[in-house]
Amino acid sequence: MAASVATNETQGPPQAQQSLLPDYPQMILEAIDALNEKAGSNKSTIAKHIESTHSDLPAAHTTLLSHHLNKMKNSGQIVMIKNNYMRPDPNAPPKRGRGRPPKPKAPLPPGTVVSPPRPRGRPPKGPSAPPKPKTPVSTGRPRGRPPKIAKTTPATAPPPPGVKRGRGRPPKVAFQVKH
Template identity: 75%
Template sequence: MLLNNLSLPDYPQMIMEAIEALNEKDGSSMTSITKHIELTHSDLPENHSTLLSHHLNLMKQSGELVMSNNNYMKPDLNAPPKRGRGRPPKPKSPLPTGSVVSPPRPRGRPPKPKDLSAPPKPKTPVSTGRPRGRPPKKAKTAATVTAPPPPPGVKRGRGRPPKVQPSVVSQ
């Protein structure tokens, strides 16, 4: 069985022979390449379809084959090279000889200019007596509840209830 596999040419060679023999205008599909290889070579291994798809992918990635509409074909030598994703970079003009290139500007906002006539700031922080940040919430107690709950069975009206006015005793 090993002797049969030794007489078998390499997969890239078989693939290129199949594409050349099929000579389809829009390229050859994987199934037509498979059928051609199976017809010309009878002693293929059991994992032939796996090996074929693996070698087709390798040849596509290396640029030996081009894929178009699920068809494989030889790359056109006169075609322009395929562009990558995104906007192409601007062309750089050549600098004259002897000119010095300044380093690129740093990122972010530039620092404020320092006033040399101003007095220096104190290094120690000024304390106001209170700690920084928002003060913690105080725990609710029974004395903070202002309105007693409504008696059971009485429905509340819609919306916000009116503000309770303190009673003023006049004499």
């Protein structure tokens, strides 16, 4: 029982040390404010500043720092310009999304009933469309292209076995026309 108490006491202080460590977004913002660089501070200078001010950092400090920098950048807490992080300018206009902005909608007069929008795609045919009359196909012929008929006689007879053909195209045969 004394051994179990000793193991609980040894596990207690590291958790207490981690709770004394401020959260990463707070440490990042403190580092950016303390460095106070005009063009912003890059990740390595932020990491060095955090390491110099806080000695009890976890082993995965660089991974946690990268994760929180990306998270803060996506949420708009910090701005990244040319691989440097800085606080956003409070006088700057809000960043617009991609694409063309939607047209402003005119307010509807009171008492107007708004119908639901039409569904996308082609409407179904339904019972209002007259059915097409089916024509019987009884012409006596099967559908499709007829099969090829195999040739029974060759077009030209092969040369006898002892005669060799010459090279190239054979000459034209001249027909004599009688007048």
